Structure formats: structure tokens, C-alpha cells
Amino acid sequence: MRQSKEAEDMGRLTLHIRLPLISVAVVQGKAFGGGAELTTACDFRLMTPESEIRFVHKHMGLVPGWGGAARLVRIMGSGAALQLLSRAARVDAEKALHLGFSEQTLSSSDDISRVLEEARAWLNQYTEGPASVIRAMKKVVTAGRELPLEAALRTEKDIFGTVWGGPANLQALARRPKHK
Structure with a gap:
């Protein structure tokens, strides 16, 4: 079976994108599958108290295909990455901090403007300067x-x-x- 041209292009894009400035993924709610993979493309991950991440690929008969597994290994190490991927484990904000997957749990949760304001303030410590x-x-x-x-x-x-x-x-x- 051949992949669609769109799927091939998406794979190529995700392998070659390099964000030139420091990036942060802010997870508010649930990031499953491709959403979880997308968080690994950023330099940092912040989560709100009720958010969760799950690499559910195995339940779909898949493995990550957009670079999420390779980046997850670099973020957490091979043992922890294998556990998350093979168990399709639920990772809440507290567990993500403990595993070294996220850098901070934001205090805001429901109000998106407050979440983004808090995330910007957090990121500012890394992006001040030329x-x-x-x-x-x-x-x-x-x-x-x-x-x-x-x-x-x-x-x-x-x-x-x-x-x-x-x-x-x-x-x-x-x-x-x-x-x-």
C-alpha cells in the first residue's frame, strides 16, 4: 500500500523543520497521538493542571511517524520513552514534571488568555535579548x-x-x- 502524496509531504516536513527560536508547547486539555508527537517538536513543554498527554499509537496499530518517538528518546531517554510508547500511558501534568517531559505546570487552566499570559512570562526568561x-x-x-x-x-x-x-x-x- 502506498502513502498518499500528502502523507509523504507531511513526513518530509516534520523531519526537516528546525524552529530558529526557542519554542514551547502549551498543553491545555488532552494531547493524544499526533498531538503528543507535536509537543516533542518544541524545546519546552508546559502543561495546565488538568491536561494530559498520551502516545496512543499502539492502540491504533501504529508507531509515531512524525518524529515523536525519536524526539521523545532525546527528551527522556530510551527506557522512559519505551515505557510511554509501549504502555500508551496517561501522563498528567504532575507525572510529566516527574519524568522530565515538561518544565512546569502552569497555575491557570480554564482561561486561555491567562494560560497564554503565564506561558509567555515563563518563556520570556529564555527569550530576552537580541x-x-x-x-x-x-x-x-x-x-x-x-x-x-x-x-x-x-x-x-x-x-x-x-x-x-x-x-x-x-x-x-x-x-x-x-x-x-
Whole structure:
């Protein structure tokens, strides 16, 4: 049986997308199957108190197909990923924190505008500063995670060269000539 062109394109897209800035998935409600996979494509995951995630693929006679399993292994390790996938276990906000799958449980739950406001405030601690530096930081971390060590080291050195002496570096030096 042949996949549809749309399914092939979706698979290609999910394998090659690299978000240039830091990303966060905010789970409010239930994220099952493909929704659970989508959360793994983000750098961070935040959940509301009543939310849950389940990788239900096995109940559908499937395995994740959009990169969710590979990313889950990188997020949690192979043993924990295998448990979540093979048991199709319910992961509530508390368990997600315990497993290292999510970074924080938000206090808001029902009001979407409050949930998003809280998530923005949480994310702001990682995204303050020049976008060029945040992009560079994301590139070196992605390289460190995905490339062999030697290639990651070369990438880091190359990216360092793009920010050294750049506007953000010069402004920082002018503000704080010495580190304390």
C-alpha cells in the first residue's frame, strides 16, 4: 500500500523543520497521538493542571511517524520513552514534571488568555535579548544534540564567529566592561 502524496509531504516536513527560536508547547486539555508527537517538536513543554498527554499509537496499530518517538528518546531517554510508547500511558501534568517531559505546570487552566499570559512570562526568561543571539544559541544547542561531536564543535566555532564582535556583543561590552 502506498502513502498518499500528502502523507509523504507531511513526513518530509516534520523531519526537516528546525524552529530558529526557542519554542514551547502549551498543553491545555488532552494531547493524544499526533498531538503528543507535536509537543516533542518544541524545546519546552508546559502543561495546565488538568491536561494530559498520551502516545496512543499502539492502540491504533501504529508507531509515531512524525518524529515523536525519536524526539521523545532525546527528551527522556530510551527506557522512559519505551515505557510511554509501549504502555500508551496517561501522563498528567504532575507525572510529566516527574519524568522530565515538561518544565512546569502552569497555575491557570480554564482561561486561555491567562494560560497564554503565564506561558509567555515563563518563556520570556529564555527569550530576552537580541534575536540574533537567541538564534545562534538555538543553533549550537541543536548541533550539539543532533550532530556527531566533531561536527557540533565545528558548528559551534562557526556560529561563535558570527556573533563575536557583532552588534549585541559590542553593546554588551559597552554596558559591562568587566564581569562580576
